[in-house]
Amino acid sequence: MQYEELRQKYTDFYYHSFSIEEDEKQLRVTYDFEINNLSHFHPTFTLAKPDAESIAHDPLIRGCAFSLGMVELISYWKISCPPHVHVCCALDEDQVRWWKKLYFNGLGEFFYKNGIQTNEDDFMDLAGGKEVLPAITAQKQTTGNLIAVGGGKDSFVTMDLLKEEKAHNHAFVINRVMSAIHSAQAAGYTGERLINPTRTLDPAMLALNKQGYLNGHTPFSAMAAFAGYLTAAVWHKKYIVLSNESSANESTVKGSKVNHQYSKTFEFEQDFNAYVKKYLPADIHYFSMLRPLSELQIAGIFATLKPYHSVFRSCNVGQKEEKWCGHCAKCLFVCIMMTAFLDEEEVVSIFGRNMLADPEMKELFEELTGMQDNKPFECVGTRDEVNIAVAMGIRRYSRNGKQLPALYDFYTKTPYYHFYQSRSVDWHSYNEQNLLPEHFAAIVKTKLKEMSDESGKLED
Numbered sequence: 001m002q003y004e005e006l007r008q009k010y011t012d013f014y015y016h017s018f019s020i021e022e023d024e025k026q027l028r029v030t031y032d033f034e035i036n037n038l039s040h041f042h043p044t045f046t047l048a049k050p051d052a053e054s055i056a057h058d059p060l061i062r063g064c065a066f067s068l069g070m071v072e073l074i075s076y077w078k079i080s081c082p083p084h085v086h087v088c089c090a091l092d093e094d095q096v097r098w099w100k101k102l103y104f105n106g107l108g109e110f111f112y113k114n115g116i117q118t119n120e121d122d123f124m125d126l127a128g129g130k131e132v133l134p135a136i137t138a139q140k141q142t143t144g145n146l147i148a149v150g151g152g153k154d155s156f157v158t159m160d161l162l163k164e165e166k167a168h169n170h171a172f173v174i175n176r177v178m179s180a181i182h183s184a185q186a187a188g189y190t191g192e193r194l195i196n197p198t199r200t201l202d203p204a205m206l207a208l209n210k211q212g213y214l215n216g217h218t219p220f221s222a223m224a225a226f227a228g229y230l231t232a233a234v235w236h237k238k239y240i241v242l243s244n245e246s247s248a249n250e251s252t253v254k255g256s257k258v259n260h261q262y263s264k265t266f267e268f269e270q271d272f273n274a275y276v277k278k279y280l281p282a283d284i285h286y287f288s289m290l291r292p293l294s295e296l297q298i299a300g301i302f303a304t305l306k307p308y309h310s311v312f313r314s315c316n317v318g319q320k321e322e323k324w325c326g327h328c329a330k331c332l333f334v335c336i337m338m339t340a341f342l343d344e345e346e347v348v349s350i351f352g353r354n355m356l357a358d359p360e361m362k363e364l365f366e367e368l369t370g371m372q373d374n375k376p377f378e379c380v381g382t383r384d385e386v387n388i389a390v391a392m393g394i395r396r397y398s399r400n401g402k403q404l405p406a407l408y409d410f411y412t413k414t415p416y417y418h419f420y421q422s423r424s425v426d427w428h429s430y431n432e433q434n435l436l437p438e439h440f441a442a443i444v445k446t447k448l449k450e451m452s453d454e455s456g457k458l459e460d
């Protein structure tokens, strides 16, 4: 179905309301969205409470629930991209600008893949309504970390960095993503220490997707940010700790701003903090623990966390079956990263096969290394990081007296090899574009120093 045609037919999107029901154990937020002449949608978010205290009327909780609805609405709006969006609660000019920026950039991949040519001004007009949310005045005391766990190597590195503070930490996993649940459990977060809210998608959206209405990528991490903030408010947590790395800042489509990982960028992290400071004030701080680090540094640290190698799963394709599909860009990317630090047998035992020896992976390999213009639409590192990891892997194969697998053999015959062949992970680099509070920064710096001292054992 075509964008312009759909916008003419379905002109208006409504965020009618959000309602909060609670009992002693949990809180459920239900949204009422509508596309005129098409459908109503009622997604929900259900979260356990730490105690029986009634919080549904707390202004902070209401503000968080409303904001989570603002991010949830993107998934429903994209079905027919109505030009006019009406929201139940009042929005000031800054808020309108803020949300439009997130929607536009967070849907960059969606617009690109659906061949939609638009701009931040024209793709929607956003209007607030009459309901004024109560002012947030009272501040509750907060403590400890809420660690968002995705199930891949990144959140394991964060959980390991914060292991000394475990008594004050909670792990946070949205939905029954078993790889993430098992990761959190493997790191010691069980029972009440693992907060596992349920987010439902409205089945009408899934049905319309099947009928051919517009579909595509939505900024999952922005939803996770607002869901994390609501969870931190309910559980009185001080820090929401993400594991987004600096490489998420690189665009996916060369020479454009189209970035699959937009809501994992430092730009979004800064925007999010500015938003909550103004509209959801509380002693809650959202930051990514791995922002100062490169993918290479993260992979190098993860390589040392051997007990977790059989548990982690980064693959989005195989996520529901908790397996590595072994054929997607993310699998190949993680394989390349781990090959920089582990021997072939260890890598094969993780993924169940050697993707580097499979000529069918060549196209993805070329996309990851930058031999082709666009990176895969996946959460992968920068082209530079991939090339350095390949060079490190080739040296490891040579040191071990092993024949190079097909993709690496191919690489040595390209000009890339001559450029990258002696490059390596830099344990001294620390990206200052980050929002780590001081004591978290000290933990990361100590780890980098430790890795630098030990680096001889890990690589050449």
Ligand SMILES: CC(=O)N[C@H]1[C@@H](OP(=O)(O)OP(=O)(O)OC[C@H]2O[C@@H](n3ccc(=O)[nH]c3=O)[C@H](O)[C@@H]2O)O[C@H](CO)[C@@H](O)[C@@H]1O[C@H](C)C(=O)N[C@@H](C)C(=O)N[C@@H](CCC(=O)O)C(=O)O
Pocket: 075, 076, 174, 175, 176, 177, 199, 201, 206, 209, 215, 216, 217, 218, 219, 220, 221, 222, 223, 260, 261, 262, 263, 264, 316, 317, 319, 378, 379
């Ligand atoms: C697509 C998505 O975000 N999935 C996440 C979702 O999974 P869920 O089981 O709820 O839905 P799916 O089976 O994946 O999708 C069913 C259909 O619904 C549409 N849809 C889904 C989610 C949504 O927010 N909006 C939607 O319109 C979709 O188009 C399908 O037609 O929640 C899980 C946790 O509960 C996540 O783990 C799922 O994430 C996937 C593994 C995934 O591949 N996510 C990619 C979008 C992705 O690249 N994720 C990046 C985030 C990048 C960013 O935030 O910008 C990442 O996780 O690193």
Ligand SMILES: Nc1ncnc2c1ncn2[C@@H]1O[C@H](COP(=O)(O)OP(=O)(O)OP(=O)(O)O)[C@@H](O)[C@H]1O
Pocket: 147, 148, 149, 150, 151, 152, 153, 154, 155, 156, 172, 173, 174, 175, 177, 180, 221, 224, 241, 242, 243, 244, 313, 314, 315, 379
């Ligand atoms: N279902 C989820 N619930 C809570 N947080 C999540 C969820 N999925 C992802 N996240 C957060 O987003 C971050 C980025 O996701 P991403 O999938 O890139 O990381 P990962 O799974 O930890 O590692 P990898 O890059 O190896 O997949 C995670 O580290 C985590 O902080």
